[in-house]
Amino acid sequence: MLLLAAAFIVAIVLLLYMVSPLISPKPLKLPGAHVVVTGGSSGIGKCIAIECYKQGAFITLIARDENKLLQTKKEIEKYSVNDKQVVLCISVDVSKDYEQVENVLKQAQEKLGPVDLLVNCAGTSVTGKFEDIEVNSFERLMAVNYLGSVYPSRAVISTMKERRMGRIVFVSSQAGQLGLFGYTAYSPTKFALRGLAEALQMEVKPYNIYITVAYPPDTDTPGFAEESKTKPLETKLISETSSVCQAEQVARVIVKDAIQGNFNSFVGSDGYMLSILTSGMSPVTSITEGLQQVRLAKVL
Template identity: 70%
Template sequence: MLLLLCATLFVFLIFLYVLSPRLPPRPVSLNGAHVVVTGGSSGIGKAIAIECVKRGAFITLVARNEQKLFDAKKEVEQHFMNEKQVVQCISLDVSKDFGQVKSVMKQAQEKLGPVDMLVNCAGISVSARFEDIKPEEFRRIMEVNYLGSVYSTMAVIPTMKERRHGRIVFVSSQAGQLGLFGYSAYSASKFALRGLSEALQMEVKPYNIYITVAYPPDTDTPGYQEELKSMRRRRPRARRRRPSCLLASSRWLLRVQHGRHLVPGSRRRDIEPWASSPAANLAVELVRPELS
């Protein structure tokens, strides 16, 4: 009888061990939480900040442009749920110097408390054929899109480990899942975020820290409009309406709170087929002269 009981207990423990990676963590409440958003002055970053504020969070917005930060702060504050909430702005290029990023994150935590959630949204893009992209553009894209996220994450991880609590979001792109013509620099930087997030999740999961990587499609943001301007030798074409930032961020946030690792791009009907995407249009326009 005792042997049967021990065998049953052993099988039960093995079952729990096998099942444990599939068990979701306890959802994180954002009421009173401190959320840091890099690239928070516009686009998806600002939209995420607004969604977090609606759930009672305290916000630190980090971006380079002081005027855009000030404008974003006023817009985010309009969605306060209570008068105790605070939005603070810090002007900083997160891709330049880790020491400065670390100092700024320490300053933010001294005012609003330890960081509960970090959202890495800072990013830039250039669309052109590989040989038309300058070496300095490759370097700059990797610095902003990849190293900017690395530096910000390195600055908050120690405190999160001490508290055994935290959520970190990396905003990749659908170009971080599939390489696209004309996006050799951009896709490489977004693929790097994917590898970073997958490896880092293995390291920090024992500390109750969960990593989420998002793969948004082309979204109606100021950055996307700049991306269109950078497409060289491309003929103007009619375009379908892109998903809004607020729509994208509201879908993401619940998955982040529940510790889900993956946020897929969007619903199928919101995503324009690749055959009519900017990358495909650019490919046709660049290759056509060489074939004729």
């Protein structure tokens, strides 16, 4: 009897494994692809751009500061793998005016072709106790981190649907998986990205478009250094329970997950545990991911 039950379970698992390639998307081919990275002039975004460029992609960098953009362009171009590759720089604030964002993306697409992968990485943070954070920071962070991801995505989605292909990445944060002391202005903006991503994924999956939400831990970047200057002690102590990552490592993971079309993207063992603990009803991209959530959620 026991043997029969065991055989039954093995058969089910084998069956699930057999059908799993049917539900996971075909990997995106980066050579020759047009990749747009907002926040591509610094930190994680810059490393994502470099990673894609090394794999043969054409890059559009979007950020505000033109000098930083040009400097980054030069840095990226050192990694070219063929002489056709282009790095295009666009200076625009992704959070202010939708029309403007739509326009610059139209220009970029005229030059480098339709966007195959959009990485929404532009973002910023403010930490402090709720009562100490300036009231206008709440609005500013929501504008940059949330609307600044809505606008570029909204501007490319119709073409992606027409072409029946495309990938969009939203760079959330571990602070978008759980609320933490000091992050009352920042965390909600990163939670919002997950809501957007889940809803959008449901809409665009029939069009072969795949969404990835990345939840990086603290990562050694200019933005992180800036944040650390005013971070409350409590926040520092809590954050130290999770390690500080290198931007190159985080970027590699995000690019890999975007290529594979994985919905959840996390780094390291605490990233793994957090993703299981906070999986909720967000889409799974493989049978194993679903099984692991069911098996491990209670234990963790």
